[in-house]
Amino acid sequence: MTPSSEVPTTAIDRERSGFAPAPDLTAVRRGEGIVRVPTPFGPPAWLLTRHEDVRRMLGDAETFRNGWSTEDLAGGATRDPRQLSGERSGNLLSMDPPEHNRLRRMLTREFTARRVRRLEPRVAEIVEDHLGAMQRQGPPADLVAQYALPIPSLVICELLGVPTADQGEFQERTRRQLDTTVGEQENVALGREMLAYMTGLVEQARRRPGEDLIGVLVREHGSELTDAEIIGIANLLLVAGHETTSNMLGLGALALLRHPDQLAIVRDEPEQVPAAVEELMRWLSVVGGGSPRMVARDVEFGGVAMRRGDLVVVDLPAANRDPGLVEDPERLDVTRAQSPHVGFGHGIHHCLGAPLARAEMRIAFPALLRRFPDLRIAVPFEEVVFARTKAIHGLEELPVTW
Template sequence: MTPPPATALDLRRTGFGPAPDAEAVRDGAGIARVPTPFGPPAWLLTRQADVRRMLGDADTFANGWTPEDLAGDVRRDPRQLSGDRSGNLLSLDPPEHTRLRRLLAGEFTVRRMRRLEPRITEIVDDHLDALERSGAPADLVSQYALPIPSLVICELLGVPPGDQDEFQARTSAQLDAGLSDDRRVALAAEALAYMQGLVARARRDPGEDLIGMLLREHDDDLTNDELVGIANLLLVAGHETTANMLGLGTLALLRHPEALARVRDDEDAVAPAVEELMRWLSIVSSGSPRLALRDVEIEGVTIRRGDLVVFNLPTANRDPAVVDEPERFDITRDGPPHVAFGHGVHHCLGAPLARMEMRIAFPALLRRFPTLHLAIADDEVDFATQHAIHGLERLPVAW
């Protein structure tokens, strides 16, 4: 049977919720065939059960496909974050993915992350001090939300302080959805060259950071290209995501004063609030496209072997089949399931670190500035609609 023609959808988000076109698919058939910016069309999944099924079945839905596996003109590989895919967990399947993830997993356990907690607290306090010195109004995105995760991930990987501004600017540019293919290639080459230099310096003098640990303990198990790819992926994935959560999450709390007060005053409310923010905001709209390795039926539609499959996390996290009153922001919910960190073998490796940063940064900000409020009209808040990671362009605040 000939598949239906691809229907163009506007998947840009202009507020906290999913794109209206994606919601319409979820509330209708649940699945749609859509064009993609990188070539062949794909099947879009929007319901949580379907997203979990697909992400949890690496034997049916492959992450490690190559453009040669697809029919039609493939303009670029959307998973490519550096000069090639070596070490990029987002483009690998088991057993290669399993081997690399196992080498990294020990450094991202909750117990290991706790070693970073004093340093994260220090970084947060330093930026709060700087905000207080500079005075109101201040842009919370550029002065708080962006630099804190940047410094944390740079410290984790051993990026020299003098390189951090350049890294932050390049990472932000790489996630601009409106970027031309030529500019995308140029930035990927710059990132690759930088990471090659960072790894080369670490080989000469391994530090106590993640790259140094990998060199000391697993050098025989990793190629140089794999080590470069791992470091590059962690830099990109570990920075912009948490930064956008801090900015967008602060705006969400400002718009929900009762929740803000609980996060500020009740230590036990912080962890549930972070989970509700992750669910309700779902700043990562999708992940890497998958390739169907066999015919499979979802929502009454047959996805053929060789078809691409994409998914929408914001609609999945607000699926009324899973969450009661999903549009309501409620930090007292009893842990409804969410897929904001993904699911299955590709569940976000850095989730413990991201949670720790948010659990420290949100209450610290609100306690330092208990009268925090927007310094502009609410309808003047500028959402970053062109970025692959949903967030804010700026967030002017005062206290």
């Protein structure tokens, strides 16, 4: 293909089509696979849609860098899309080795399978509390507001030591930060508010470290980490740790309700639940693309000449429905053998909290379906409102009855 400087950009509609990837993205994957697209933050970017290409790019941290600045880009940029708050320090999404590895090593032990298993009884308590509240209130209920949203929020807030009294305000702030219709000025203000809040949590932990993640970081690595790094780590985990899982719980419940045979397997066959979680992650792919990477050196990729300073983005939903990944990828099959999907990303930036997210889904899906065996959507499917203005795919609400 022609060099990047000579390739015109292609307008791509990345809005999802219900559970499926955007039709434009599916067409790209079936056709060229890699196209040049405009971005809202300045220069255009190469867009990857095929599973093999996406995994290769995400797995090559030397050629495709996260730790770029706007000055590094060919063509410049008006803003940095990776900045989830006013503080970039500690934000693993905008870092490369060796700094990335240094911070990730400190965090990895907090998200090991063994540590997550210790959290599972508390996750189960939170799930049962919300199911009990729904049952006492009686139908109808909004499964998003009453179940899917609060459970991951409470889990991650407890993990990080966010007081219960602050959780409602935090949830609303993060919702606004991930709303793509929010203007630049408000987005900056929200980032500053979050930064100020997290600063207070870290200052409190410096004085009296608890058993939460921030307290552990202060107690075990306090001399190695600056306050700014701890703030950045905590802020990233707060935003990423509750919005993604909550959207998976809401969207996943809807997907199962639309596929009663698959729902019955998740409800009645506990041994199939881990595979069901992986299949839902593949089929739904709530995270669209992750952070843009910058090409660090000229490279030919899939027949495309990419130049140093170019940006590269991926579409995970299109990649996860690639026939090169699984047979009949459009079909939801919770008994499918686990595939190397990219729902949690891949490579050194593979989702740090994936073990916790998996545990929450393994507990929350079957518990919901067992508590309410007659659960059903309370409105016609066509009236279910998908969230179209959020960075993470999900539902605005899900009215259910039983």
